[in-house]
Amino acid sequence: MGGKILYKKWQCLKKRLREIYDLESVIAVLTWDQNTHMPPGGAEARGKQLSVLGELAHQKKTAPELGELLEAVESEPPFLSYDSDQASIVRVAKRQYLEAQKVSTGFISRFYEHIAKTNQIWMEARESNDFGKVAPCLEKTLDLSREYASFFPESEHIADPLINRSDYGMKASDIQELFHQLRRQLVPFVDEITQQPASDRSCLLQAYPVQKQLDFCKEVIAKMGFDFRRGRLDLAMHPFMIGFAAGDIRITTRVKEQDLSEVLFSTIHEAGHAIYEMGINPAYEGTPLHNGISCGVHESQSRLWENIIGRSREFWSYFYPKLQARFPSQLGNVSLDDFYRAINHVERSLIRTDADELTYNLHVIIRFDLELALLEGKLQIRDLPEAWNERYKTDLGLVPPNDRDGVLQDIHWYFDFIGGVFQGYTLGNILSSQFYQAALKACPEIPEQIVHGNFVPLHAWLKENIYQHGSKYTAAEIVERATGSSLAIEPYMEYLRKKYYNLYLSR
Structure with missing residues (x-):
C-alpha cells in the first residue's frame, strides 16, 4: 500500500x-x-x-x-x-x-x-431495606447476563465472557483455582488472628465534622499525586472512580460523621484508581489504549494505595501529626501506635467495603461463588438473600440482620451484569503486593521516603511500569514485565503474615 x-x-x-x-x-x-x-x-x-x-x-x-x-x-x-x-x-x-x-x-x-x-x-x-422491590429487575439482569454470555458459545464456562470484559484472558476455572488456594491459606490465618485480643477502634468512632474530614482527605490524595486540575472529589452512596478524558477523571467517596476510617480509606482507594488513569500516556487519548488494562490491575493500584501504603506506619508517621492538628479533641491524646493498630483492626464483619485486609477476600469469594451459582441456574434470584446469609454464616460466622447489610450492600449487580467484576478485587489485592515487592526491589528507599511525605519514587516506578502503558499490553504481560513473573499469591500472603503477626502475635 x-x-x-x-x-x-x-x-x-x-x-x-x-x-x-x-x-x-x-x-x-x-x-x-x-x-x-x-x-x-x-x-x-x-x-x-x-x-x-x-x-x-x-x-x-x-x-x-x-x-x-x-x-x-x-x-x-x-x-x-x-x-x-x-x-x-x-x-x-x-x-x-x-x-x-x-x-x-x-x-x-x-x-x-x-x-x-x-x-x-x-x-x-x-x-x-426491601430486596423484593428490586428483585424483579435483578431477574431481568440475570437473563441479560446469560444472554450476553450466549453470544460467545465457544466459551468454556458461562461466566467466561463476563469475566473477559473486565479481566481479559482470565477464566472462571482459573479464578476458582486461585481462590481455592487463597482461601485455604486465609481461613486458618483469619481464625488465628481473630482469636487474639482485638485492637481498640474507639479513637475512630467519635464525632468528626464531615467537611473537615473531606478537607483532610483532599490534602492526603493531593500529596499522593491526585491532580485536582484534572480531577474532582464528590459524594456518592457507593464510592467509585470514572474517567471522561485525560484531563477529567473523577472520584467519589462516602463519609460517616461517627467513623473517620470510612472517608479516609474509601477516598485513598478511589484516588489510587484515578492516579493510575492520570498516569496513562496522554498520547493514547481517543484510542482504546487510554484505559486501565483490567479490573484486577486497576484494583491493584487502589488497594496498593489504600492498604499497603495507606494503612502503613510509614504513611501515618507523616500524616498523623497533621490529622491530630485537624482533630485535636478527638486524637490529641491518641498515640501513633494506637492509631496504627486501630486502622489495622481485624474483625469478622458484614460489609465488604468496610472489611479489613484479612477478611476482605472472603467477602469477594462469597460473591463470586454466588454469581457462578446464579449463572449456572443452581440458584434463583428469589433465594439469593437466604443463600447470601447462609454463606456469611458459614464463612464469616455472621448473619446479616437485614438486606441492606446483606444482599443489597454492593452496587455491582444493580448497575452491570451479574458476573465478571467482583473477582477483580481479590486479583487486585494479590497483584498489589506483587507490584509493591517489585517496586521495593528497584527502589529500596521508598518506605523511608514515604515517612517524609515523598511519594515521588513510588509514583515514578508505578508510572514507568504500569500507568503509562494504559491498555497497550494485557494484564498478564504487564505483570510479567513489571515483576518478572506471572500472577502469584506468595508475595501477598507474605505481606499479610508479616504485618499481622507483628500487629497481633508479637505484642
Whole structure:
C-alpha cells in the first residue's frame, strides 16, 4: 500500500476510534451524574438517553468500515512491531471489534435502559431495606447476563465472557483455582488472628465534622499525586472512580460523621484508581489504549494505595501529626501506635467495603461463588438473600440482620451484569503486593521516603511500569514485565503474615 494511502487510512481509523471514545465518555458523564447529582425523577429519562447513546456507540464499534480499516492497515510494516503504539492501537481495537461484532446492537440498547432503571430502584430498595422491590429487575439482569454470555458459545464456562470484559484472558476455572488456594491459606490465618485480643477502634468512632474530614482527605490524595486540575472529589452512596478524558477523571467517596476510617480509606482507594488513569500516556487519548488494562490491575493500584501504603506506619508517621492538628479533641491524646493498630483492626464483619485486609477476600469469594451459582441456574434470584446469609454464616460466622447489610450492600449487580467484576478485587489485592515487592526491589528507599511525605519514587516506578502503558499490553504481560513473573499469591500472603503477626502475635 502506498504511503499516502496508508496515511489516509490510518487517519480515518483514528477518527473512527476517537468517535467511539468520545461517545463512551459522554455515557460516563451521564453515569457519573446519575450517581451524584441526578434527582430520582430523572431515572426513566436517563435510561432512554443511555440506551440511545449505547446503541450508537455499539453501531460505531461494529461498523463494517471500521473492520475494513483495521484489516487494511494491520499487515503494513508500521503496524507489525508488537511494542509500537500504532500496532498496539490496531491490535486492541481489532480485538474489541471482533468481540463487539458478536453482540447485537438491540441487546446493548435494552441493557443500558434496564440498568439505568435498576440502579435507581436499587437505591430506593437499599434505603427502605426491601430486596423484593428490586428483585424483579435483578431477574431481568440475570437473563441479560446469560444472554450476553450466549453470544460467545465457544466459551468454556458461562461466566467466561463476563469475566473477559473486565479481566481479559482470565477464566472462571482459573479464578476458582486461585481462590481455592487463597482461601485455604486465609481461613486458618483469619481464625488465628481473630482469636487474639482485638485492637481498640474507639479513637475512630467519635464525632468528626464531615467537611473537615473531606478537607483532610483532599490534602492526603493531593500529596499522593491526585491532580485536582484534572480531577474532582464528590459524594456518592457507593464510592467509585470514572474517567471522561485525560484531563477529567473523577472520584467519589462516602463519609460517616461517627467513623473517620470510612472517608479516609474509601477516598485513598478511589484516588489510587484515578492516579493510575492520570498516569496513562496522554498520547493514547481517543484510542482504546487510554484505559486501565483490567479490573484486577486497576484494583491493584487502589488497594496498593489504600492498604499497603495507606494503612502503613510509614504513611501515618507523616500524616498523623497533621490529622491530630485537624482533630485535636478527638486524637490529641491518641498515640501513633494506637492509631496504627486501630486502622489495622481485624474483625469478622458484614460489609465488604468496610472489611479489613484479612477478611476482605472472603467477602469477594462469597460473591463470586454466588454469581457462578446464579449463572449456572443452581440458584434463583428469589433465594439469593437466604443463600447470601447462609454463606456469611458459614464463612464469616455472621448473619446479616437485614438486606441492606446483606444482599443489597454492593452496587455491582444493580448497575452491570451479574458476573465478571467482583473477582477483580481479590486479583487486585494479590497483584498489589506483587507490584509493591517489585517496586521495593528497584527502589529500596521508598518506605523511608514515604515517612517524609515523598511519594515521588513510588509514583515514578508505578508510572514507568504500569500507568503509562494504559491498555497497550494485557494484564498478564504487564505483570510479567513489571515483576518478572506471572500472577502469584506468595508475595501477598507474605505481606499479610508479616504485618499481622507483628500487629497481633508479637505484642
